[in-house]
Amino acid sequence: MKQSFIKSIVAMVLFFAFAKAYAQDLPAQLLTKEEAVQIMLENNFGILLANNQVTIAENNKSILNSGYLPSLTGNAGVNYSIDDQEATFQDGNVSTVDGAETTRYNASINLNYTLFDGLGRYYNYKTLKEQYGLSKLQARETIENVMLQLFSVYYEVARIEENLAVLETALDISKAREVRAQYQFDxxxxxxLEVLNAQVDIVTDSTNILNTRQQLRNAQRDLNVVLARELEDLKSADTTVTFVNPLEVEGYISEGIRNNVSILQAEQNITISDYQIKQAKSLLLPTIGLTGSYGWTEGNFPATNFLASSTSTGFQTGATLQWNLFDGGRSIIGVKNAKIFLENQKYTQEQLQQQVLRDIANAKGDYLNALKIYELQEQNVITSQANFDRSQERFKLGQVSSVEFRQAQLNLLNAQTTKNAAKYTAKLAEITLLQLTGQLLNVKF
Incomplete structure (x- = not known):
């Protein structure tokens, strides 16, 4: 019996040595929520792309892209020709030149400026400004979506870490039970049977820890993908969760339809469509412009020409009026289609408002329900802990069997992991509600 006991101990030592070598890594460095958000804003590829789009829109709304500034061009040229010429003058004389050379030089600076174009550039400039505002809203929406993704993964890491701590505690209890059972057997x-049951439970708890550690590593890599960090630089998450004051949440909900980023984008699109109608109407009006130029020309001519050479410099200016009286009806159709497009944008806004109101109502219900479940699970943990403590005392006194004690331990384990899941489900429900009400970027986590 002693040899069997020694073999059993050796086997268990080898098993746990292997499990420890595989399962336990060096403690991961803590990544706070604030640090995660900062890294996300700096590194996430989707956010970087959105920020570049904002920069492009900002460049487009510049006065340099408005059409209000004049255009200034410089021209220069030289022409050379050689040919055989025969010239007959009015007195009847005939002059023949073989290989007559003619050279001409010219250079000029030309200025063009549009005084009036039917207000087309005015409304185009306003449209560019509104599109810049729209691009910022689109970037904000991207940031909100990525932040929601970030916290979904971040809290998954935190949940698994808490579950891992629970499982490790369960393993310690099973180990202590196995030692106690072995002494009692001796x-x-x-x-x-009591010893074997304890050993089976140790193997089960160890397997659960191994699987959970692998899940944790996978979740940490998922987090690094969102943060665009080195995949194997695994970080630990902060398991502390605080909820926004319920009164503040109610205030956010009441103003949700005004602050929702999708609604704001719809309003921006309506403004842009209205400007596009006015811009289309400008094609029906005349265009008035100013032109000016300063130039120099020089020519050298053969003997057959009246002049041997000539040079001129001078300034020219003028005004132009252009009115496209009829373009086949394209401008009229353009105005009609722009009006229809504006009408469609208003329909889209109304539909979106209804959907957002529904989403906010559903998110509020999910949030309140998740909070209630979390409260119930907290109470359930207290009850399960009391039941386990009582069972543990009775187990030590031999009043309950190891099977009954194990069941109490599993009940506590399930209660703790369920509470962990409920906590992060409630927090994610809150984050979703904050996103819908347009407050996700205005609160601290």
Whole structure:
């Protein structure tokens, strides 16, 4: 019996040595929520792309892209020709030149400026400004979506870490039970079944820890993908969760339809469509412009020309009026289609408002329900802990069997992991509600 006991101990030592080598890594460095958000804003590829789009829109709304500034061009040229010429003058004389050379030089600076174009550039400039505002809203929506993704993964890491701590505690309890059962067996107080049951539970708890650690590593890599960090630089998450004051949440909900980023984008699109109608109407009006130029020309001519050479410099200016009286009806159709597009944008806004109101109502219900479940699960943990403590005392006194004690331990384990899941489900429900009400970027986590 002693040899069997020694073999059992050796086997268990080898098993736990292997499990420890595989399962336990160096403690991961804590990544706070604030640090995670900062890294996300700096590194996430989707956010970087959105920020570049904002920069492009900002460049487009510049006065340099408005059409209000004049255009200034410089021109220069030289022409050279050689040919055989025969010239007959009015007095009847004839002059023949073989290989007559003619050279001409010219250079000029030309200025063009549009005084009036039917207000087309005015409304185009306003449209560019509104599109810049729209691009910022689109970037905000991207940031909100990525932040929601970030916290979904971040809190998944935190949940698994808490579950891992629970499982490790369960393993310590099972180990202590196995040692106790072995001593009792050695002194003939229990049969071998108690020892075997404890060893089976140790293997089960160890397997659960191994699987959970692998899940944790996978979740940490998922977090690094969102943060665009080195995949194997695994970080630990902060398991502390605080909820926004319920009164503040109610205030956010009441103003949700005004602050929702999708609604704001719809309003921006309506403004842009209205400007596009006015811009289309400008094609029906005349265009008035100013032109000016300063130039220099020089020519050298053969003997057959009246002049041997000529040089001129001078300034020219003028005004132009252009009015496209009829373009086949394209401008009229353009105005009609722009009006229809504006009408469609208003329909889209109304539909979106209804959907957002529904989403906010559903998110509020989910949030309140998740909070209630979390409260119930907290109470359930207290009850399960009391039941386990009572069962543990009775187990030590031999009043309950190892099977009954294990069941109490599993009940506590399930209650703790369920509470952990409920906590982060409630927090994610809150984050979703904050996103819908347009407050996700205005609160601290």
């Amino acid at each position: 002194y003939g107080q229990v049969n071998k």
